[in-house]
Amino acid sequence: xxxxxxxxxxxxxxxxxxxxxxxxxxxxxxxxxxxxxxxxxxxxxxxxxxxxxxxxxxxxxxxxxxxxxxxxxxxxxxxxxxxxxxxxxxxxxxxxxxxxxxxxxxxxxxxxxxxxxxxxxxxxxxxxxxxxxxxxxxxxxxxxxxxxxxxxxxxxxxxxxxxxxxxxxxxxxxxxxxxxxxxxxxxxxxxxxxxxxxxxxxxxxxxxxxxxxxxxxxxxxxxxxxxxxxxxxxxxxxxxxxxxxxxxxxxxxxxxxxxxxxxxxxxxxxxxxxxxxxxxxxxxxxxxxxxxxxxxxxxxxxxxxxxxxxxxxxxxxxxxxxxxxxxxxxxxxxxxxxxxxxxxxxxxxxxxxxxxxxxxxxxxxxxxxxxxxxxxxxxxxxxxxxxxxxxxxxxxxxxxxxxxxxxxxxxxxxxxxxxxxxxxxxxxxxxxxxxxxxxxxxxxxxxxxxxxxxxxxxxxxxxxxxxxxxxxxxxxxxxxxxxxxxxxxxxxxxxxxxxxxxxxxxxxxxxxxxxxxxxxxxxxxxxxxxxxxxxxxxxxxxxxxxxxxxxxxxxxxxxxxxxxxxxxxxxxxxxxxxxxxxxxx
Numbered sequence: 001x002x003x004x005x006x007x008x009x010x011x012x013x014x015x016x017x018x019x020x021x022x023x024x025x026x027x028x029x030x031x032x033x034x035x036x037x038x039x040x041x042x043x044x045x046x047x048x049x050x051x052x053x054x055x056x057x058x059x060x061x062x063x064x065x066x067x068x069x070x071x072x073x074x075x076x077x078x079x080x081x082x083x084x085x086x087x088x089x090x091x092x093x094x095x096x097x098x099x100x101x102x103x104x105x106x107x108x109x110x111x112x113x114x115x116x117x118x119x120x121x122x123x124x125x126x127x128x129x130x131x132x133x134x135x136x137x138x139x140x141x142x143x144x145x146x147x148x149x150x151x152x153x154x155x156x157x158x159x160x161x162x163x164x165x166x167x168x169x170x171x172x173x174x175x176x177x178x179x180x181x182x183x184x185x186x187x188x189x190x191x192x193x194x195x196x197x198x199x200x201x202x203x204x205x206x207x208x209x210x211x212x213x214x215x216x217x218x219x220x221x222x223x224x225x226x227x228x229x230x231x232x233x234x235x236x237x238x239x240x241x242x243x244x245x246x247x248x249x250x251x252x253x254x255x256x257x258x259x260x261x262x263x264x265x266x267x268x269x270x271x272x273x274x275x276x277x278x279x280x281x282x283x284x285x286x287x288x289x290x291x292x293x294x295x296x297x298x299x300x301x302x303x304x305x306x307x308x309x310x311x312x313x314x315x316x317x318x319x320x321x322x323x324x325x326x327x328x329x330x331x332x333x334x335x336x337x338x339x340x341x342x343x344x345x346x347x348x349x350x351x352x353x354x355x356x357x358x359x360x361x362x363x364x365x366x367x368x369x370x371x372x373x374x375x376x377x378x379x380x381x382x383x384x385x386x387x388x389x390x391x392x393x394x395x396x397x398x399x400x401x402x403x404x405x406x407x408x409x410x411x412x413x414x415x416x417x418x419x420x421x422x423x424x425x426x427x428x429x430x431x432x433x434x435x436x437x438x439x440x441x442x443x444x445x446x447x448x449x450x451x452x453x454x455x456x457x458x459x460x461x462x463x464x465x466x467x468x469x470x471x472x473x474x475x476x477x478x479x480x481x482x483x484x485x486x487x488x489x490x491x492x493x494x495x496x497x498x499x500x501x502x503x504x505x506x507x508x509x510x511x512x513x514x515x516x517x518x519x520x521x522x523x524x525x526x527x528x529x530x531x532x533x534x535x536x537x538x539x540x541x542x543x544x545x546x547x548x549x550x551x552x553x554x555x556x557x558x559x560x561x562x563x564x565x566x567x568x569x570x571x572x573x574x575x576x577x578x579x580x581x582x583x584x585x
Contacts, residue, residue: 044407048152049139051414052159053132058421059163060128062434063119065441066167067468068487069111070475072104076112079105079481085265089491091105091474093461093482093520094499101266102490105171106207121438124169130172135159137179141186143369147403149410151369156417157318158365164311164533165358170209175362177205181215182366185222192244194254202260207269213274214359217345219257222251225338230325237333276490287494291501294355301354310430315357319347322364325371330380339367379481443583444556445469446529448477452557453552455525457569463518465504465535469557473529484518484526508537510544515562521552528560532582539579550574555582 071091079085085105102108114122135155143151144361165171175492180201184194198219204380205212229241263268288295307313322343329336343364343574350360420426427435446469453462455537463484464470470486485492485500499517506514507528518526526546530539530556542548542560550570552559555578 002433020548028396030407039064043583046147048148048407048410048414049136051411051418052139052152052155053135055418055421056126056163057132057133058160058418059159059426060131061124061165061435061436061438062427063271063441063444064124064168065444065494066169067445067471069168070445070471071478071486071488072170073112073115074475074478075102075105076108076110079109080112082427087266089488090479091482091486091488092484092486092492094496095492096482098491098493099581100488101269101276102271103206103210103212103264103266103273104170104208106204107173107209111168120440124438127166127168127172130176131162131166132363134176134179135160137176137183138366141179141183142366143373145373146369147406148404149403150372152410154369154372155365156322156413158316158361158368159313160314161361164314164357165355171211171355171358174205174211174214175206175358175377177201177212178214178218178359178362181218182363183192185218186366187371189242191242192249193395195245195249198253199256199260203263206261206264210274210277211359216257216261218342221252221341221345222338223254224341225336226250228337237335238337258260258379273490287497288489291497292489295353295382297351298354298357299351305516308431311432313365315350316359316490318361318368319350322368322371325368325375328375329371329378332375333379334372334374334462336374339370343367355534443532443555443561446470447472447476448554449473449552449557449559453477453529459520459524459527459561460563461518461524464505465500465538466531467500469529469531493561504535504538508541510541512545512547515547525562525565530558530560532557532579543576550576 006010020295043066062274075086075090078090086100086102089098089100111123114126118125135158138158139151139155143154146154162175181198184197184201188195198215202212202215205215226241229238232238232240236489254394261271262268266273267585290296298312301309301312302316307316326340326343338562346356346360346363349356420429421436424435427433433441449469450473453459453473461484462470462473462481464473464486467485467487470483473481473483474486484503485496489497503514503517515525529543530542532553539558542558545549548560549563549564549571550558551561551566551569551574553574553576558576558579559574561569566572
């Protein structure tokens with residue numbers, strides 16, 4: 001063997017020896033890190049998770065104030081009574097012949113059972129429990145290398161953002177299903193059999209909310225990520241794909257999930273229904289975004305209110321932190337296509353409509369925890385590979401010191417956050433009046449007006465403004481008595497919405513022409529119910545209209561009847577003073 005060949009062989013042996021030594025150091029460091037973090041980790045993790053969940057539960061316990069719950073409750077009652085879901089509209093006299101794809105029917109049966117057992121209080125407690133359960137699954141879905149006290153702090157912003165839309169709506173189930181979906185995907189490498197839960201989750205989700213499509217989006221992105229990893233083969237900082245799940249398993253689960261989507265009462269119409277909703281805040285966004293608050297892009301609220309609102313500020317900060325968490329990994333040449341695709345897709349949804357910010361916040365929280373977890377692992381590996389590895393006792397002492405300080409700070413933070421809710425300071429900071437409590441928001445719903453107009457002899461039709469109060473009327477009087485327009489935008493057409501606004505404007509101007517549009521076959525005019533907070537112009541206009549009489553008024557709503565009907569029912573002019581200073585204006 002030549003001298004040159006021997007020199008090359010010796011250099012190769014030295015490099016091989018160095019690689020083995022570095023690998024030994026790296027393994028030792030990772031093992032050391034694991035030992036220091038995981039020694040007694042479970043009790044500590046449960047402690048901080050409990051602090052997070054208690055705070056998450058309390059932050060969602062505020063008096064009921066969303067309007068849609070009442071038509072959901074009435075629909076659930078009717079489904080149980082009739083033994084069928086609706087296929088055409090049940091509640092309006094204008095769009096009665098329009099199809100109604102009610103994928104919420106599972107949620108509606110759930111909430112009517114809860115309402116019968118425990119009323120509004122049980123609905124609120126269940127909503128708060130769903131949020132806590134959602135955060136629990138999200139916690140275990142991401143950030144396994146992150147110290148538990150740090151991980152708890154990382155979830156503060158997502159919980160604040162989600163709580164901003166923590167309402168008794170089908171969305172509360174969608175968030176829970178999405179968190180379970182993400183948990184399953186995060187564990188398929190170590191527990192591959194969990195992937196067979198995906199079709200089962202789909203069956204429940206598709207019969208609870210139209211956002212079941214989000215699970216399909218996540219799955220498609222997961223498959224794309226796998227294909228990218230197969231193509232990259234370890235290049236470009238992309239890890240090689242996992243081999244725990246075979247291609248045939250992916251196909252089988254995908255087929256079963258697709259079939260599960262059709263296991264709803266509306267079959268292919270139910271599968272395609274999410275496209276109808278997406279059209280309203282994409283193609284028709286210019287129409288709906290200026291009329292319905294939750295269809296407005298978040299940027300509109302920021303332009304209008306700035307970042308003084310706690311929930312807006314938290315959403316922006318969470319988005320920036322999650323975006324920033326990618327950069328340290330990219331610098332270290334660590335690319336995770338799945339998280340990047342998730343962030344892009346759910347940022348797009350949140351950018352389109354504020355109603356999607358809660359879902360974005362859940363996904364952003366999972367991505368943020370996973371990115372921080374990868375950054376911790378890479379930092380440890382880098383220090384080991386470069387020889388920056390102090391003695392075991394030094395590492396242990398340093399780690400324990402940081403850990404004790406971090407645990408103390410995190411505990412204080414959560415005690416402070418929980419205390420702020422109990423003392424009412426959180427409600428003042430949020431600026432939305434969401435005080436800790438149960439029951440209904442004071443004078444929020446027009447229950448008394450709806451019961452008053454449901455008496456014998458009253459018209460069987462009602463024009464109600466705002467449209468949210470129509471749900472209250474439906475709960476007490478539907479479907480025998482019907483409304484002109486309500487908040488179910490999946491049923492009511494854009495043309496009906498435009499006519500509804502024209503009538504409101506004519507009412508406010510004291511015009512009488514609108515009334516003739518609403519005459520029924522017997523020439524009967526509808527009863528008019530006007531919300532005391534959001535329909536004040538209409539109340540003034542109707543009060544000045546000699547053809548109509550105020551026959552009922554309380555802090556929540558005013559009721560007007562045409563003079564002929566009021567005389568027939570012997571109803572005199574009501575005292576308007578309760579309308580002057582409605583709560584929560």
